[in-house]
Amino acid sequence: MEILAFIIIVLAVIGMQSLIFGKLAFKNLIYKCEFSVKEAHEGDEIFLVETVENRKVLPVPWLKANIYTSRWLDFAGARSVVNQESRYATSSFVLKSYQKIIRRWKVKCLKRGIYNIDTSTLVSGDLLSFRTNSMPVKVGATLKVYPAVVDFEQYFIPINYLQGERIVRRWIIDDPFIVSGAREYTPRDPMNRIHWRATAKEGRLMVRNNDYTSRLSLTVMLNIQSIENEYYNTIDKELVEYGIKVAASIFDSSLMSGAPVRFATNGTTIDDDGKMVFTEEAAGREHVSMLMEILAKLELKRVKDFQDFLSWMEGKIRNCDVIIITCYLTDAICEHVRELERLDNRISILLLKEPEGAKVPEDMNIYVLSTDSEKDYAVQA
Incomplete structure (x- = not known):
């Protein structure tokens, strides 16, 4: 009887914790995801900043945030999955009562483009993962990546x-109104740039060598x-x-x-x-x-x-x-x-x-x- 009572008590505790954590995991839970800058260039390294805050007494035993973005934003290394044009990464947290966690991912901008993270999916559950719930969270993070400047x-x-x-x-x-000398005529030069005085002096066709403006x-x-x-x-x-x-x-x-x-x-x-x-x-x-x-x-x-x-x-x-x-x-x-x-x-x-x-x-x-x-x-x- 004692063993049966113990089993009943254990099952009751497991069921109770599953009900409590499964139902209240997302209550007063704040999640934000944003880029450290609004604009960048190809090749730049920036940060993707995640902020999770648990604003209640009940801790969150485990929390996963699923982030979906472009493959051309390189972050998370082996913890991300690249599929054609998209990248999928998972971020894991354990939160105590009234705890705030800020996580920064280093991101390398591989290609020009406009990149958006519209939503992230939060997944949590009880201590033993018997019960899991998911919830989409609107993020609205946008990054403009400009082309690289080359010499x-x-x-x-x-x-x-x-x-x-x-x-x-x-x-x-160059500026046709600023003349810095003369040079020999080439077939690409228009006739109105011929420098007649220099032509007479040199005995060959010369054109005005224009300066820059x-x-x-x-x-x-x-x-x-x-x-x-x-x-x-x-x-x-x-x-x-x-x-x-x-x-x-x-x-x-x-x-x-x-x-x-x-x-x-x-x-x-x-x-x-x-x-x-x-x-x-x-x-x-x-x-x-x-x-x-x-x-x-x-x-x-x-x-x-x-x-x-x-x-x-x-x-x-x-x-x-x-x-x-x-x-x-x-x-x-x-x-x-x-x-x-x-x-x-x-x-x-x-x-x-x-x-x-x-x-x-x-x-x-x-x-x-x-x-x-x-x-x-x-x-x-």
């Missing part, structure tokens, strides 16, 4: 000088296609991602120089419902931050073929410096570039891949990504 001028070289000559520093924007406007065009016949999603995503980094670097340079800048692409952002990007021209930190956010939201899929996009751009920009970032060139693209040049735009083309067997036009400013940089972006990917 792109170090890696792009004039396509006619693939034997090692490097592109000169600060070639992007931050007052000219700049338009950056990005081709989201990696090959010509690409009808929807970008195929070579890593190469175009490097082009996005180059665009971010140009915007960063424009901020330091104070140059007005705008951005245009035949792609779209995740929240723009298939509409191509064509921003207003402006300068300043607020405008550049807006451009960086557009780059963070940019989807790797085209809205319009790039040559049709260039045709659409004709007449929309005049009298400005234009930088075209693209993976390839075609005869049709080159013709549209010439049309833009006839509108007094000075155009430079940054080729992300060396053309294979194609004849490169000699009347255009074309720079190609060097082999060293290709290795760099391959390692980053």
